[in-house]
Amino acid sequence: MPELPEIEVLRRSLEPLVVGTSIDSIRVWNGDLREPVDRRQLGRCRGRKILGARRRAKYLLLDLERGRTLVVHLGMSGRLTLVPATAEREAHEHIGLYLSSAQRLRFRDTRRFGLVFALPTAELVDDRHFSHLGLEPLDEGLTGVVLQRLAKGRRAPIKSFLMDGRLVVGVGNIYAAEALFRAGIHPARSAARISSSRWELLARSIRQTLADAIDQGGTTLNDFADALGESGYFKVSLSVYDRAGEPCRRCGRTIRRIVQSGRSTFYCPGCQR
DNA sequence: AAATGAACCTGTTTGC
DNA sequence: TGCAAACAGGTTCATT
Numbered sequence: 001m002p003e004l005p006e007i008e009v010l011r012r013s014l015e016p017l018v019v020g021t022s023i024d025s026i027r028v029w030n031g032d033l034r035e036p037v038d039r040r041q042l043g044r045c046r047g048r049k050i051l052g053a054r055r056r057a058k059y060l061l062l063d064l065e066r067g068r069t070l071v072v073h074l075g076m077s078g079r080l081t082l083v084p085a086t087a088e089r090e091a092h093e094h095i096g097l098y099l100s101s102a103q104r105l106r107f108r109d110t111r112r113f114g115l116v117f118a119l120p121t122a123e124l125v126d127d128r129h130f131s132h133l134g135l136e137p138l139d140e141g142l143t144g145v146v147l148q149r150l151a152k153g154r155r156a157p158i159k160s161f162l163m164d165g166r167l168v169v170g171v172g173n174i175y176a177a178e179a180l181f182r183a184g185i186h187p188a189r190s191a192a193r194i195s196s197s198r199w200e201l202l203a204r205s206i207r208q209t210l211a212d213a214i215d216q217g218g219t220t221l222n223d224f225a226d227a228l229g230e231s232g233y234f235k236v237s238l239s240v241y242d243r244a245g246e247p248c249r250r251c252g253r254t255i256r257r258i259v260q261s262g263r264s265t266f267y268c269p270g271c272q273r
Numbered sequence: 274a275a276a277t278g279a280a281c282c283t284g285t286t287t288g289c
Numbered sequence: 290t291g292c293a294a295a296c297a298g299g300t301t302c303a304t305t
Contacts, residue, residue, distance in 0.1 A: 003298060003299090006298075032282095034281070034282090034299090034300075034301090073300090074299090075282095075298090075299055075300080076282090076298055076300095077283080077284085077297085077298080092283085109282095110282080110283055110284065111281085112282050113282070113299060113300075114299090115300095153275085154275075155275085155276085156277090160277090165300080172299070173297090173298065173299085219298080221297080221298065261276080261277060261278075262278060264296085264297090
């Protein structure tokens with residue numbers, strides 16, 4: 001479900017609800033995720049107050065008292081929602097964080113591509129999950145000039161470039177397609193063969209697309225929801241993603257679906273060159 | 274080094 | 290109707 005906008009929406013919805021509460025206890029019903037849950041390490045979060053909620057790439061970071069950070073990644077199908085502490089365990093609910101507010105932060109992930117772990121806050125930047133990550137697209141550092149420099153010598157398609165987390169983070173399959181549509185760039189075009197002016201346009205398009213999606217609560221295709229279970233509305237604004245066979249809203253040509261690196265790509269043959 | 278495909282999972286949709 | 294194949298928002302590893 002989740003690309004940068006969805007995680008950011010989750011972060012913003014969660015922050016006012018949990019900051020200031022303490023983690024009273026932690027229950028791991030099923031520690032079988034992308035990496036096995038380290039119950040011991042997670043247990044060290046117990047008794048600590050939640051000080052803030054940050055985001056890095058598609059990771060949600062809950063900063064705790066005394067220098068620890070709880071990290072959550074939703075993978076493809078993960079959800080993190082706040083429910084009453086007494087709520088029944090639901091199907092595929094892996095972990096419950098019982099808070100001092102008598103609520104439970106429920107992590108559930110059907111496909112188990114997600115992650116939950118904790119570590120000293122100071123070790124975050126050097127941790128293997130974070131140390132190789134690229135630019136945050138909403139930061140000032142993401143400019144056409146910088147992107148073009150990163151693309152030097154890369155002949156892979158621009159869509160693969162955008163989805164490579166070592167270069168730019170947070171842009172997944174939906175928003176790569178949408179940003180390229182907005183910039184009028186064909187997804188199969190080699191990254192090395194994009195002009196300076198189009199790199200500037202693309203940088204702005206990425207930022208605008210993500211910002212718009214955040215404003216509309218993210219994209220709910222099947223089951224994305226914020227901390228209170230609310231769906232996002234950006235789906236109705238999608239220009240190309242999952243619209244194969246339908247007419248382009250801008251030029252009327254039929255949206256196409258191709259496969260790149262094993263993932264579906266959607267684009268308009270009229271608007272994107 | 275860069276690029277591609279497969280793998281990790283379960284649930285839902287599609288097509289014969 | 291039933292069954293099997295295809296497909297799904299991500300990341301990482303192995304192989305060219």
